[in-house]
Amino acid sequence: MFITFEGIDGSGKTTQSELLANRLKQIRGENYVILTREPGGSSFAEKIRGIPLRDNIDPISELLLFVSMRYEHMKKLILPALGEGKIVICDRFIDSTIAYQGYGLGVDLKLIEDLHELLRIRCPDITFILDIDVQVGLNRVNYKNKYEEMDICFYDKVRRGFQEIALKKTNRCHIVTQIEVKDNNQVYSEIYDKVIIPRISFFKVES
Numbered sequence: 001m002f003i004t005f006e007g008i009d010g011s012g013k014t015t016q017s018e019l020l021a022n023r024l025k026q027i028r029g030e031n032y033v034i035l036t037r038e039p040g041g042s043s044f045a046e047k048i049r050g051i052p053l054r055d056n057i058d059p060i061s062e063l064l065l066f067v068s069m070r071y072e073h074m075k076k077l078i079l080p081a082l083g084e085g086k087i088v089i090c091d092r093f094i095d096s097t098i099a100y101q102g103y104g105l106g107v108d109l110k111l112i113e114d115l116h117e118l119l120r121i122r123c124p125d126i127t128f129i130l131d132i133d134v135q136v137g138l139n140r141v142n143y144k145n146k147y148e149e150m151d152i153c154f155y156d157k158v159r160r161g162f163q164e165i166a167l168k169k170t171n172r173c174h175i176v177t178q179i180e181v182k183d184n185n186q187v188y189s190e191i192y193d194k195v196i197i198p199r200i201s202f203f204k205v206e207s
């Protein structure tokens, strides 16, 4: 089972992916749940992660960097773990590229989708999209990368991208809308009670 968390910076996905990983470890056992992240997740990707996050490069070059990091991450960590029957939880994946490079920077969405399809990048089974007001999200981050320094207009496009992905991919994506600021437990209960609990027997018996 491959689960991803997506959303704009400051949406709380890192906290939620950790909460879910800890809960599923209690159910399935410590060694059966892998928590990973993008950009990163493999030693190659962790080494070059800083380049697209810092350098001003052409959006297509940036796309190719994210995709090469993802390919390596998928080959070295995600596919082997899934092959051993583990649950993999990833903080950001394909949808971040569609939202940031596609909707945000204007890279052709079809190019992004075709590239992932051609490379047979593994599609997540469940994706949680944490939707939050852009200003509320940005108030929570402490400006570590170039995106977080971009204007509200960029983030409005990225947020709309995530919302459109959720509307298009209804089988896979569950959007958790934080109209007013919800505390971590409220968000977690929407994720756990509504989506994970109905599948709990699957998480227990899958091998």
Ligand code: TYD
Residues within 6 Å of the ligand: 009, 014, 038, 039, 053, 066, 091, 092, 093, 094, 096, 097, 098, 100, 101, 144, 145, 147, 148
């Ligand atoms: P983030 O998860 O925010 O890392 P951290 O919590 O350590 O700051 O990811 C860093 C940034 O990378 C984030 O602003 C979104 C961006 N990003 C893309 O633009 N495209 C992608 O495909 C991915 C995976 C991330």
